[in-house]
Amino acid sequence: MTDAEWREKLTPEQFHILREKGTERAFTGKYDKNKAEGEYHCAACGQLLFESDDKYDSGCGWPSFTAPAEGDVVEEHRDTSHGMIRTEVVCSNCDGHLGHVFPDGPGETGLRYCINSAALDFEPEDGE
Incomplete structure (x- = not known):
């Protein structure tokens, strides 16, 4: 999509x-504080990105997940902006910027996917 088309679709x-x-x-x-069960989709293209089972409160101020949903739904890129070296996370379907991943998370993965709420749409498990 062109920038003009994205501007029409997104806030x-x-x-x-x-x-x-x-x-x-x-x-x-x-x-950030959402504790409901459900799925987090890309706000741009609708691809399933994260599930509530992998969400936790990291205290960083953004929704945090230990892993993406199944498959290769996110891609990682080296980000050297703002005088830092970080790993950017983007939607593998539309290349939309989601946030960053850091190696300071809990559990088996040891990862913290720090994701902007505005990049996500949440679908509650109960359909509400």
Whole structure:
């Protein structure tokens, strides 16, 4: 899609994050404290990205997950912006910027996928 088409589909905040690699301020996203069971999809293309079973409260101010949903739903890229070396996470379907992954998470993976709420759409397990 062109930038103009993305601008029509997404909110200004979603466009800034997903298409311009922006970020929302910590502790302001609608899914940071979400504890409901369900699935997190890409707000741009709808691809399933994360599941609530892998979500945890890392205290960082953004929704955090220990692993993506099944398969290769996210891609990782080296990010050297802002004077740091980080690993960017993007949707493998639409290349939308989601956030970053860090090696300080709990459990088997030891990873913390730190994801912008605005890059996600949540579908509750109970369908509400």
